[in-house]
Amino acid sequence: xxxxxxxxxxxxxxxxxxxxxxxxxxxxxxxxxxxxxxxxxxxxxxxxxxxxxxxxxxxxxxxxxxxxxxxxxxxxxxxxxxxxxxxxxxxxxxxxxxxxxxxxxxxxxxxxxxxxxxxxxxxxxxxxxxxxxxxxxxxxxxxxxxxxxxxxxxxxxxxxxxxxxxxxxxxxxxxxxxxxxxxxxxxxxxxxxxxxxxxxxxxxxxxxxxxxxxxxxxxxxxxxxxxxxxxxxxxxxxxxxxxxxxxxxxxxxxxxxxxxxxxxxxxxxxxxxxxxxxxxxxxxxxxxxxxxxxxxxxxxxxxxxxxxxxxxxxxxxxxxxxxxxxxxxxxxxxxxxxxxxxxxxxxxxxxxxxxxxxxxxxxxxxxxxxxxxxxxxxxxxxxxxxxxxxxxxxxxxxxxxxxxxxxxxxxxxxxxxxxxxxxxxxxxxxxxxxxxxxxxxxxxxxxxxxxxxxxxxxxxxxxxxxxxxxxxxxxxxxxxxxxxxxxxxxxxxxxxxxxxxxxxxxxxxxxxxxxxxxxxxxxxxxxxxxxxxxxxxxxxxxxxxx
Amino acid sequence: xxxxxxxxxxxxxxxxxxxxxxxxxxxxxxxxxxxxxxxxxxxxxxxxxxxxxxxxxxxxxxxxxxxxxxxxxxxxxxxxxxxxxxxxxxxxxxxxxxxxxxxxxxxxxxxxxxxxxxxxxxxxxxxxxxxxxxxxxxxxxxxxxxxxxxxxxxxxxxxxxxxxxxxxxxxxxxxxxxxxxxxxxxxxxxxxxxxxxxxxxxxxxxxxxxxxxxxxxxxxxxxxxxxxxxxxxxxxxxxxxxxxxxxxxxxxxxxxxxxxxxxxxxxxxxxxxxxxxxxxxxxxxxxxxxxxxxxxxxxxxxxxxxxxxxxxxxxxxxxxxxxxxxxxxxxxxxxxxxxxxxxxxxxxx
Numbered sequence: 018x019x020x021x022x023x024x025x026x027x028x029x030x031x032x033x034x035x036x037x038x039x040x041x042x043x044x045x046x047x048x049x050x051x052x053x054x055x056x057x058x059x060x061x062x063x064x065x066x067x068x069x070x071x072x073x074x075x076x077x078x079x080x081x082x083x084x085x086x087x088x089x090x091x092x093x094x095x096x097x098x099x100x101x102x103x104x105x106x107x108x109x110x111x112x113x114x115x116x117x118x119x120x121x122x123x124x125x126x127x128x129x130x131x132x133x134x135x136x137x138x139x140x141x142x143x144x145x146x147x148x149x150x151x152x153x154x155x156x157x158x159x160x161x162x163x164x165x166x167x168x169x170x171x172x173x174x175x176x177x178x179x180x181x182x183x184x185x186x187x188x189x190x191x192x193x194x195x196x197x198x199x200x201x202x203x204x205x206x207x208x209x210x211x212x213x214x215x216x217x218x219x220x221x222x223x224x225x226x227x228x229x230x231x232x233x234x235x236x237x238x239x240x241x242x243x244x245x246x247x248x249x250x251x252x253x254x255x256x257x258x259x260x261x262x263x264x265x266x267x268x269x270x271x272x273x274x275x276x277x278x279x280x281x282x283x284x285x286x287x288x289x290x291x292x293x294x295x296x297x298x299x300x301x302x303x304x305x306x307x308x309x310x311x312x313x314x315x316x317x318x319x320x321x322x323x324x325x326x327x328x329x330x331x332x333x334x335x336x337x338x339x340x341x342x343x344x345x346x347x348x349x350x351x352x353x354x355x356x357x358x359x360x361x362x363x364x365x366x367x368x369x370x371x372x373x374x375x376x377x378x379x380x381x382x383x384x385x386x387x388x389x390x391x392x393x394x395x396x397x398x399x400x401x402x403x404x405x406x407x408x409x410x411x412x413x414x415x416x417x418x419x420x421x422x423x424x425x426x427x428x429x430x431x432x433x434x435x436x437x438x439x440x441x442x443x444x445x446x447x448x449x450x451x452x453x454x455x456x457x458x459x460x461x462x463x464x465x466x467x468x469x470x471x472x473x474x475x476x477x478x479x480x481x482x483x484x485x486x487x488x489x490x491x492x493x494x495x496x497x498x499x500x501x502x503x504x505x506x507x508x509x510x511x512x513x514x515x516x517x518x519x520x521x522x523x524x525x526x527x528x529x530x531x532x533x534x535x536x537x538x539x540x541x542x543x544x545x546x547x548x549x550x551x552x553x554x555x556x557x558x559x560x561x562x563x
Numbered sequence: 564x565x566x567x568x569x570x571x572x573x574x575x576x577x578x579x580x581x582x583x584x585x586x587x588x589x590x591x592x593x594x595x596x597x598x599x600x601x602x603x604x605x606x607x608x609x610x611x612x613x614x615x616x617x618x619x620x621x622x623x624x625x626x627x628x629x630x631x632x633x634x635x636x637x638x639x640x641x642x643x644x645x646x647x648x649x650x651x652x653x654x655x656x657x658x659x660x661x662x663x664x665x666x667x668x669x670x671x672x673x674x675x676x677x678x679x680x681x682x683x684x685x686x687x688x689x690x691x692x693x694x695x696x697x698x699x700x701x702x703x704x705x706x707x708x709x710x711x712x713x714x715x716x717x718x719x720x721x722x723x724x725x726x727x728x729x730x731x732x733x734x735x736x737x738x739x740x741x742x743x744x745x746x747x748x749x750x751x752x753x754x755x756x757x758x759x760x761x762x763x764x765x766x767x768x769x770x771x772x773x774x775x776x777x778x779x780x781x782x783x784x785x786x787x788x789x790x791x792x793x794x795x796x797x798x799x800x801x802x803x804x805x806x807x808x809x810x811x812x813x814x815x816x817x818x819x820x821x822x823x824x825x826x827x828x829x830x831x832x833x834x835x836x837x838x839x840x841x842x843x844x845x846x847x848x849x850x851x852x853x854x855x856x857x858x859x860x861x862x863x864x865x866x867x868x869x870x871x872x873x874x875x876x877x878x879x880x881x882x883x884x885x886x887x888x889x890x891x892x893x894x895x896x897x898x899x900x901x902x903x904x905x906x907x908x909x910x911x912x
Contacts (some may be wrong), residue, residue: 068907082790133778134778134809135781135803135809139782140805144869149783152784158768235732235734236770236772237770238732238770238771250633251633251735252739253904282833333801334803401637401641405641408643413644427642427645431628442807489892509631512628513628514600514628515627521790524628525606533795533801533803
């Protein structure tokens with residue numbers, strides 16, 4: 018008991034900092050959640066009567082369908098590339114991460130383009146056989162969105178599972194194999210039950226991405242909850258209704274996460290023993306070989322190779338009609354913004370997690386957890402939540418200055434700083450999860466030893482945690498980097514004047530129905546994303562992740 | 564030491580991002596009269612060229628933010644008096660009307676504008692002005708449809724078109740405006756039965772964009788489609804031969820020529836209520852209505868220029884003159900919400 022007291026005394030500065038961050042970062046989320054209090058607004062009954070059922074059913078089906086498909090694409094492939102040796106393993110291992118660099122809306126536009134009447138598939142069939150398959154090859158429907166989204170999002174599951182198989186569950190895998198279990202037996206009987214946190218972590222990210230998507234579902238004509246939010250906000254001119262729907266969505270996600278935690282109970286899945294030797298890989302048996310190759314090749318080809326080939330084809334087609342002069346500034350804007358956001362998110366996540374370690378209080382933990390919920394809220398809604406506090410500060414500043422008779426403009430709103438703040442709100446979850454599990458893996462013992470020796474928290478963080486967490490920090494940063502590169506709604510609405518990123522340009526061209534012209538910036542996004550993804554891959558294979 | 568280095572790197576990155584911000588701030592604050600800040604929903608390449616041309620001619624720097632009109636209006640509302648926006652550009656009259664209702668616009672008093680923009684394409688109270696207009700027309704399959712059988716939007720609800728009508732989602736502003744125009748001219752119950760009739764005749768659930776509706780006609784999924792004129796121009800102008808083929812497989816009809824005229828909507832411009840650079844804003848708006856700018860709109864984007872006497876794109880000329888709906892465009896904004904509710908009630912997704 019005296020031990021805990023000792024630990025607590027000098028730590029208030031960290032807790033204070035964490036509380037400050039939670040308050041600041043949480044403002045947009047609390048703004049949204051407070052929308053529940055005044056009730057749903059005047060159009061609620063209309064919405065319930067005509068639309069809500071459709072939205073709820075579609076959203077649930079979409080979440081479940083996409084979630085299951087990402088498991089199908091992500092888990093077996095992760096298992097095979099981590100435990101077996103087969104032809105092309107290294108290649109597939111790498112390609113399987115790359116769909117991460119393709120924004121969902123670009124994936125949707127690309128696949129719609131491939132399958133539509135004037136697209137390559139139908140054109141080739143029609144021109145060679147005269148058959149018109151238009152009514153059979155329509156992918157613009159609910160199952161179509163599920164497949165397209167799952168192809169863009171399965172790497173979240175793949176990356177996390179693969180990292181887990183390579184590191185945390187290695188000793189279990191080895192033990193089961195030493196005891197004579199076959200690959201499939203050790204997967205189904207040993208690993209699948211314990212890998213639940215990894216699966217849940219991956220699928221949670223997928224679900225949140227699915228829930229905040231607007232571009233793909235709108236284009237494919239599948240109305241979801243997000244559609245309702247925008248309809249209420251802009252078509253009914255009822256922002257209250259939009260915020261009410263957003264907060265319902267948020268509440269739903271929060272409850273789902275809590276339920277999972279509760280159901281998991283106090284069970285711990287982490288093996289504390291770091292294993293340094295490489296896992297011995299077996300060759301798949303005869304009939305397994307094609308299964309193994311297909312499980313890796315199908316998601317990799319459909320998720321990356323096919324869409325990239327289509328984008329390359331469009332780029333060639335529209336090569337002459339594109340203004341390249343601005344491409345350089347777009348690349349540098351995108352790159353710098355993504356780097357800065359990654360640094361922000363990682364820094365904030367470290368402070369928050371470290372503070373919850375120092376003070377093990379339930380309310381702090383819940384507050385911290387809540388401030389990572391921005392990931393599930395549609396970007397446009399977060400944008401409003403972000404504008405409100407920023408403008409409040411700006412107006413305060415203008416008011417103060419006018420007291421001195423000084424005329425000033427907006428200081429925060431419409432600046433890179435405002436944008437970074439918004440990204441932090443939105444992508445904290447992405448940095449938070451790997452860093453949190455990194456902290457869990459490091460364990461508390463070193464920290465406690467240092468604390469009993471009277472080492473100050475700052476030095477503990479600096480000398481013990483950060484060096485041990487280097488891999489996790491870098492992985493978290495890279496994930497945020499890739500996400501910001503693809504980010505759209507926040508960038509569109511909060512960016513400064515004359516500020517274009519690759520994503521905003523690709524989107525503008527695509528919404529002007531110039532999909533072919535959008536291919537060039539899209540390809541550059543993908544190329545820019547491939548480098549950090551490659552780094553991420555090295556981190557995972559060297560087992561510095563999680 | 565290493566840690567300090569990392570902080571330095573991060574700091575460097577932040578500074579690397581910053582110049583965009585500071586250059587913009589200085590241009591805004593220290594020399595307020597040499598720039599104009601534009602919030603625009605239009606993000607065509609041709610607009611960018613025009614903005615550069617304006618800078619060349621006047622020496623006034625054009626600062627731009629592109630986003631959807633809804634979001635831009637929302638942002639202006641939140642920014643209030645502190646808003647840096649001088650000019651708002653939208654792609655429909657309804658949104659301009661909404662901005663005006665919210666008190667975000669101011670009167671732009673200019674003889675040039677009144678001379679260049681015909682009365683039917685501007686706000687009677689001078690709050691906003693059209694720069695181009697687009698017609699929402701009916702496209703039909705040249706192979707399968709006799710064009711004399713379609714004369715009005717109302718034709719689409721007749722039983723002969725069951726499972727043959729292609730039109731995009733009701734979240735689309737152009738459909739909302741079309742229905743709003745029907746509400747304004749024929750009343751709510753007529754509008755509702757029109758929407759429900761079209762819904763009954765749809766060849767498939769509404770999805771995709773306007774181009775996709777043409778492609779679906781070409782594919783034989785339906786026989787008639789409702790879409791805006793300039794998308795056909797863009798299809799025919801495409802780099803992809805298959806798309807050109809799809810564009811060539813359809814003919815177009817300007818509906819309701821005998822009655823109220825074909826539904827048109829404008830892309831329009833307005834001066835923001837709290838514009839920090841009102842003189843520049845006015846110059847900018849006047850420039851958009853000038854012959855030079857109007858010609859660019861007409862040539863590159865297949866839109867109809869509002870200014871009388873400016874030549875149309877050859878494709879538009881080949882379609883000929885037509886009667887436009889004379890409805891006051893502000894009514895599109897006024898009936899917008901009601902239109903959306905009707906869409907919901909009849910189940911038009």
